[in-house]
Amino acid sequence: MTEFLKGNYELTVKIEEPADEAETSATEEFEKKALSRLGGSICFVRKKGFLWNGDTPEK
Amino acid sequence: MELGRRIASRLTEATFERVAAVGLANAERNQRVIRHSILELAEASLGEGNSAVVVAAGPSLHRRRSLERLKASAFTGTIVAVDGALGACLRHGVTPHVVVTVDPHAERIVRWFGDPMLVAPPRDDYFRRQEMDPAHAHDEIMANRVLIELVDRCGPGMKVAIATSAAPAVVDRCEKAGMTLYWWNPMYDDYDRPGSLSRRLHAMNGLPCLNGGGNVGTAAWVVTHAVLGKTRVGLLGMDFGYVPGTPYARTQYYPELRELLGDGFAEAFIHVENPFVSETWLTDPAYYWFRDVFLEMAGDAGCETFNCTEGGILFGANVPMAALETFVAGGGRP
Numbered sequence: 001m002t003e004f005l006k007g008n009y010e011l012t013v014k015i016e017e018p019a020d021e022a023e024t025s026a027t028e029e030f031e032k033k034a035l036s037r038l039g040g041s042i043c044f045v046r047k048k049g050f051l052w053n054g055d056t057p058e059k
Numbered sequence: 060m061e062l063g064r065r066i067a068s069r070l071t072e073a074t075f076e077r078v079a080a081v082g083l084a085n086a087e088r089n090q091r092v093i094r095h096s097i098l099e100l101a102e103a104s105l106g107e108g109n110s111a112v113v114v115a116a117g118p119s120l121h122r123r124r125s126l127e128r129l130k131a132s133a134f135t136g137t138i139v140a141v142d143g144a145l146g147a148c149l150r151h152g153v154t155p156h157v158v159v160t161v162d163p164h165a166e167r168i169v170r171w172f173g174d175p176m177l178v179a180p181p182r183d184d185y186f187r188r189q190e191m192d193p194a195h196a197h198d199e200i201m202a203n204r205v206l207i208e209l210v211d212r213c214g215p216g217m218k219v220a221i222a223t224s225a226a227p228a229v230v231d232r233c234e235k236a237g238m239t240l241y242w243w244n245p246m247y248d249d250y251d252r253p254g255s256l257s258r259r260l261h262a263m264n265g266l267p268c269l270n271g272g273g274n275v276g277t278a279a280w281v282v283t284h285a286v287l288g289k290t291r292v293g294l295l296g297m298d299f300g301y302v303p304g305t306p307y308a309r310t311q312y313y314p315e316l317r318e319l320l321g322d323g324f325a326e327a328f329i330h331v332e333n334p335f336v337s338e339t340w341l342t343d344p345a346y347y348w349f350r351d352v353f354l355e356m357a358g359d360a361g362c363e364t365f366n367c368t369e370g371g372i373l374f375g376a377n378v379p380m381a382a383l384e385t386f387v388a389g390g391g392r393p
Contacts, residue, residue: 032076034319038066038312038345039074041162042222042245042271042278044352045257046071050285050360052250052257053098053267 062320063329066344067351074273079247079256081163082224086244086260089223089230096266097220097243097286105156105218106137111289112367112386114155115276116143117298118305119370121193125295125383126151132387139220139283141275142171142229144296146192146202149209154216157287158238159279160229161222161245161271169228170195172236173207176228214238220282222271223264243286244268245278272352273345280353284362292364293386294378298371299350300331300342312343331372335380342372354378365391 112134120126129138130153140148140155142162148155162168167185170177171192177200180187186195194202214236221233221240233240246268247256257268269285271278276297283289301310307325316324329342342350350373357364357377366373367383374380381391 031319032073034315035066035069035073036076037315038319039070039077040271040273040345040349041074041078041164041275042224042273043074043078043247044071044273045246045249045270046355048246048249048251048270050270050281050356051267052246052261052270054261054265 061326061329063327063342063344063347066327067329067348070273070345070348075247078163078224078245081165082222082245082247083256083260085163085226086223086264088227089225089242090264092230092234092240093223093242093264093266095239095241097241097269097282098267100157100218100220100241100282100286101288103218105287107135109289110134110136110291110293110386111283111287112136112138112293112295113276113279113283113297114138114140114144114148114153115279115294115296115298115368116141116147116192117276117296117300117368117371118302119298119368120144120147120296122302123369123383125367125369126153128383129153129295129387132384134387137283137287137289139279139287141279142168143192143275145171146173146194146206146209149206149213150194154213157218157220157282159220159275159282160225160233161275161278163224163226165226165228168226169232170203172229172232173203173210174228175207175232175235177203210236220279220286222269222278223260223266242266243282246270270356272356273349277349277353277356280364281356284360284364290362292362293367293381293383293391294364294373295367295383297366297368297373298340299346299353300340300370300372302370303338303340305341310341310343312345316343333370333372333374335374336370338370340370340372346372363391367391 142160250257354375365381
């Protein structure tokens with residue numbers, strides 16, 4: 001939510017984010033990090049052909 | 060959907076996270092030593108005719124004695140090997156025309172070419188645990204010493220299709236062994252999107268970007284048909300899986316799956332029935348993703364692909380399985 005709502009003034013009180021949202025974020029971060037270790041050694045780019053050489057037509 | 064397949068479906072993005080930063084850093088370091096583009100390989104004399112064999116490093120390569128049989132078959136086409144299969148090829152008297160390397164790992168990959176800096180078994184158990192070249196699992200130091208000699212002897216006769224993501228140690232080793240290096244960029248992302256890394260990399264070094272399909276085996280197959288122009292390609296050692304009965308602890312991604320899933324790690328493994336050999340193979344999310352991607356890419360390829368691995372999990376409408384001898388004799392279509 002903090003990504004989408006931004007104020008143009010300063011609040012005088014500190015608003016705590018709900019604990020479950022913070023936990024979800026930590027879990028997602030852990031998963032992202034762990035999954036990156038499961039990935040391959042080279043990317044796969046869907047529907048972009050096999051070879052791209054700039055302005056020359058792709059094969 | 061099973062847990063393993065769910066994880067596999069997220070590995071396209073995960074791979075970018077894993078390799079993009081280090082691959083691009085290596086590309087900058089390698090810039091000064093780039094002499095040849097991979098496109099020059101299309102003009103080179105690399106075997107006869109339009110057929111090629113791609114040698115990957117899966118366990119069937121040893122289990123099915125594929126290299127002994129390739130040698131005995133008097134195959135005269137092109138032989139393209141992945142880095143992990145180079146040692147096995149040379150030990151069996153098969154000198155590949157082209158060796159493909161891509162993984163940006165700073166220490167591991169140079170071992171596939173023989174690491175002159177290795178004097179004692181390292182703490183990293185990767186080579187003792189992996190299934191790709193059993194020689195390294197038995198006696199790492201001796202296997203490395205033998206490989207250094209073999210690569211030094213055969214190096215001048217081999218060409219390396221090397222990705223700009225390769226670690227400088229690999230580049231240095233290949234050059235010192237007398238191999239000629241032909242460079243390409245891994246395709247990191249959609250080159251039509253604003254801010255594309257692939258486009259920026261191409262602008263930096265002028266090299267073509269190759270869609271690698273997640274792993275060096277698939278990248279070698281892409282090199283073979285999209286760069287060398289081979290229209291009939293046989294695959295050896297392309298298992299994307301583990302021999303039935305392989306303990307989980309001896310699989311490629313065991314430590315990572317254990318860390319991610321704890322005691323429930325076994326749920327991430329997938330079992331696939333291979334009808335060609337009537338065996339149920341074990342695979343993990345990464346290898347399963349490689350398989351899905353390969354089958355998708357095979358549908359768009361301008362070549363016929365025959366999987367002569369005689370094991371593993373890679374088969375489908377566009378990738379029929381065939382015995383090696385059938386492929387070499389010109390057959391293979393069901």
